[in-house]
Amino acid sequence: MCDETFKLIMKKLLVVISIFSLFACSDNSSVKMKGSDTEVNLAVNLAEQYTKVNSDFSIAISGGGSGLGITSLLNGQADIANSSRPLSDKEIEQFKKANIEVKTVVFAEDATAFIVHKDLPLEEIDLETLGKILKGDIKNWSEITDIDLPINIYGRQSSSGTHSFVKKKLKIEFSNAAKEMTGNAQILEGVKADKSGIGYVGAGYVSHEINSNALIKILKIKEKPNAVAYSPIDTETINNSLYFFQRPLYQFVLAESWHKVKPFIDFEKSAQGKKMIEEHGYYIIEEK
Structure with a gap:
């Protein structure tokens, strides 16, 4: 060559x-x-x-x-x-x-929002009551409202950071009856269709599309029964670190x-x- x-x-x-x-x-x-x-x-x-x-x-x-x-x-x-x-x-x-x-x-x-169906007669909740619901001690809405419906919990798998965050903040173990959903969207759709449902999602996930989420209600959270209740979608609340579930x-x-x-x-x-x-x-x- x-x-x-x-x-x-x-x-x-x-x-x-x-x-x-x-x-x-x-x-x-x-x-x-x-x-x-x-x-x-x-x-x-x-x-x-x-x-x-x-x-x-x-x-x-x-x-x-x-x-x-x-x-x-x-x-x-x-x-x-x-x-x-x-x-x-x-x-x-x-x-x-x-x-x-x-x-x-x-x-x-971010702040974790707790959501219920719009027809549930509940606007705010204290930490102790919320913890009892999520761990299964309170099983029917009649225990805290005027409506008689068994409570359905919509949560996340243990691999979820939000699951871990809520569990640690409330110092609880979740009820075995809690439904393990794959993400925010599934929890949101579950609660929209279930008048007895309660779930937790990223506040950012629901706050910017609040009009399209008309079937759900974001609960205000108070640390004690007689304390002030705060919303996770209130900017002033978050800026002043007043919401219990912000992170x-x-x-x-x-x-x-x-x-x-x-x-x-x-x-x-x-x-x-x-x-x-x-x-x-x-x-x-x-x-x-």
């Missing part, structure tokens, strides 16, 4: 390798986000807007619960885990053992993926991103 032919073959081979590398890098740059059902709608809308600004950005988003997102991060199946709770001590230890570094981003604040929302990011994730995180913290977060019924945490 002459030198010129050899050089031509090598040149073509280098072009093929370069094209293959380009596609490999492009695929590798795709961001995978999994986790909290509370955050998934907001995350999808933020991503849609960001891709209009940066058309090269590629992201795949799915829910399934905070626990699933964190497990996916640990198993290398996600770059970002959306979570409505902090990492547990066990999870922190698992990341350490696997020698995986994780960066923590708190990008918004930060987390995004845990693999340190090795930070370079491709950071532009999206920056967008979330931009004026446009903050506006979208607020429009979805969530609250901005101002950095100190």
